[in-house]
Amino acid sequence: MNVKVSVIIPVYRVEKYLDRCVKSIVNQTYRNLEIILVDDGSPDSCPQICDEWSFRDERIRTVHRDNGGLSCARNTGLSTATGDYVTFVDSDDWIALDTYEYCMFLLKRNEGANAIQFDVMLTSDDTAMPAQVEEQVEVY
Template identity: 60%
Template sequence: MILISIIVPVYKVEKYIEKCIETIREQTFKNLEIILVDDGSPDRCPEVCDYYAQKDSRIKVIHKKNGGLSEARNSGLEIMTGEYVAFIDSDDYIDSNYIFDLYKTINEEEADIVSCNYYQLDENYHKLKYRKKIINSQKKYLII
């Protein structure tokens, strides 16, 4: 089965990080490599990342000096081993079929890249909905 790497840059999101990680762990598509990049976060985020790495063998943690979002994502790209990559912000969370639906679209449409729009949730946390866009290119990526 194909491996999909998910890279999550983490910085000052103590309030949101656990929900983000849990929704990634609960994906219906299970063959995931989850890379949490602690970008020198001064709150409890580094400890939370380490806790989840001990709890789930699919999770890898990188602790680094703060260098910003792009550098954090690039750090994850350097160690990823999946055939596809998804980037998820650490203050976001995703529907349980999120990765499966995007991967399914890649296969059905023979696309190299799939991206999607997002909707903000209201205060009642109504279920996340998204639309899919299909883009063909020479490289294979899941862009989230």
């Protein structure tokens, strides 16, 4: 299963966290990703950080737009996404390095699944890991 996953990241005033977020996606064990950074008119250095990431990795595309809020930024990402599946990551978050590989495993194991929902863990520690994985797979 080598489907493309579009990862949409709305970006606004997160210069302190943005690199950590993007690194967690760029370094995924599942490689067939389209990463869309949507700069929502951020007044800090986020637009430049987004452009630098786009230059460093061919899977990353940056879209700059006037500030419209989180929903508008997500919709902008959706309008440019070309993946078979779409996922959103908040720009002040990071994900485990095998997140999308595990999602592909779940989709294959649960034929006909359309969505995967899993828990989040609040932490300020980069090394923290959840005690157990709790996901929900939806078949429509």
